[in-house]
Amino acid sequence: MSTTERDGVRLAYERAGRGDAGTVVFLEGLGYGRWMWNWQAAPLREAGYETVLPDNRGTGDSTAPEGPYTIEAMAADLEAVLADAGVASVHVVGASMGGMIAQAYVDAYDRAESLALLCTSHGGEEAVPTPPETRERMFETPEGADERELIRHRMAPAMTASFREANPDLIERIVDWRLESDAPPHARQAQAAAVAGFDASDRLHGIDVPTLVVHGTDDRVLPVENGRQLAAAIPDAELFLVEGAPHLVFVEHADEVTARLRRFLDGA
Numbered sequence: 001m002s003t004t005e006r007d008g009v010r011l012a013y014e015r016a017g018r019g020d021a022g023t024v025v026f027l028e029g030l031g032y033g034r035w036m037w038n039w040q041a042a043p044l045r046e047a048g049y050e051t052v053l054p055d056n057r058g059t060g061d062s063t064a065p066e067g068p069y070t071i072e073a074m075a076a077d078l079e080a081v082l083a084d085a086g087v088a089s090v091h092v093v094g095a096s097m098g099g100m101i102a103q104a105y106v107d108a109y110d111r112a113e114s115l116a117l118l119c120t121s122h123g124g125e126e127a128v129p130t131p132p133e134t135r136e137r138m139f140e141t142p143e144g145a146d147e148r149e150l151i152r153h154r155m156a157p158a159m160t161a162s163f164r165e166a167n168p169d170l171i172e173r174i175v176d177w178r179l180e181s182d183a184p185p186h187a188r189q190a191q192a193a194a195v196a197g198f199d200a201s202d203r204l205h206g207i208d209v210p211t212l213v214v215h216g217t218d219d220r221v222l223p224v225e226n227g228r229q230l231a232a233a234i235p236d237a238e239l240f241l242v243e244g245a246p247h248l249v250f251v252e253h254a255d256e257v258t259a260r261l262r263r264f265l266d267g268a
Contacts, residue, residue, distance in 0.1 A: 001061060004084035006077055011054060012061030013081045016041075019050030022113070024091045024265065025082065026053050027098030029119075030195060031188045033060035033181025035174075036095070039254035040261060047262060052090070054081045056101070058187025067190030071097075071198040075104035082111055089113045091265050095250060096120055096222065097191060103200045106207055114268035116212045116261055119219055119247050121226035122233065124199030128225045138221070139192075151175050151182070157220045158247040204233040211237040212264040214257060216245025238264065 003012050014034060024044055026037040034053035041051045055062040057069060057077055078101060082090060091114045094102030099120025106112045121127045130138075134157045142153055152175060156164070164171055183191060211234045215227025224241065231239035240260050242253050250257045 002085070003061075004080055006080040007073075009057050009065055009077065010063045011057065011077050011081055013052055013054040013085065015050065015052050015085055017045035017050040018048055021048035022091060022265070023050040023052060023087050023089070024093055025078065025087075026051065027078065027092070027094035027101045028056055028059065029096030029098055030191050031059065031183040033177065035177035035181060037093075037250075039251060040093070040258050043258050044262060044265070049091075049265070052081065052085055052087065054078060055181070056098075056183075056191070058183040058191055060181040064184055064187040066186060067193060069187075069190040069194040071100045071104045071194050072108070074101045074194065075108055078105050079109050079111075087111065091268060092116070093261065094118065094120065096247065097195050100195060100198045100200070103204070103207075104198075106209060107200065107203050112209050114210045114212075114265065115207065116214065116264060117227075117230055118214045118257070119216060119222055119227070119249055120230070121222050122200045122204055122230055123195070123197075124201040126201055126229065128223045128229075130221055131223070134220050147179060148175050151178050159252060160218070160244075160246050163246075163252045201233070204230065205235065207234045207237075210264070210268045212240060212261070213237050214240045214242065214249065214260065216242045216247065216249035216253070218244050219247045219249070221247035 028036045058064040092102045092112045093116040095118035099117040138154050213227050213231040215224050217224050231237045245253050
């Protein structure tokens with residue numbers, strides 16, 4: 001693990017792989033640490049890519065300053081990480097909140113050679129919001145729940161019940177990873193406020209790198225119409241919909257998503 005600093009915030013990142021095929025940076029969703037990309041990073045390294053996995057401010061091994069946070073500030077954090085790592089050009093992959101950071105990054109900086117946006121939104125008034133029942137489930141604290149039960153409860157809308165029931169051991173490993181690296185409550189709320197304040201809808205037409213949009217058709221966190229809007233607004237963007245997939249499409253349909261991502265990166 002390496003670290004750098006921006007505006008007094010220590011930013012941690014993990015860098016691995018040969019890099020013969022290029023460098024890919026992965027950006028996580030709200031509250032999540034870099035474990036989130038366990039299903040994609042290793043196969044891409046085996047294919048010759050170097051991977052850079054930062055922990056967003058507030059998460060994992062990065063420090064958790066008091067808010068407010070903004071998506072643009074987290075994009076500036078990413079620029080600091082890539083500059084520290086000496087990465088001149090990079091494929092940017094972001095999911096959920098990480099997809100918002102990715103949009104802000106390609107708008108403000110010039111290292112990106114491609115962009116992959118998974119289960120995310122451009123924000124603003126035209127975006128389809130998280131349904132109220134999902135938002136309530138993601139942020140409520142059931143009476144008497146311990147830490148493990150709380151994580152499972154809040155994560156439920158992002159997965160299908162059938163996947164959870166079929167993979168109990170994996171779910172428990174994910175809970176372990178989250179206990180080790182999730183954002184503390186104040187940082188999670190600051191990240192959530194950054195997501196709520198994000199709006200890139202008037203900047204999408206200016207994205208001029210190859211772009212892939214991936215979305216599950218049964219996403220209950222950021223409904224699939226957000227993916228369709230992104231693909232329609234970004235010039236020449238490719239849209240890849242995964243039928244029946246939930247918000248954590250890259251976990252439940254890991255092989256399919258990773259294969260599609262690799263084809264995109266190989267051709268970018």
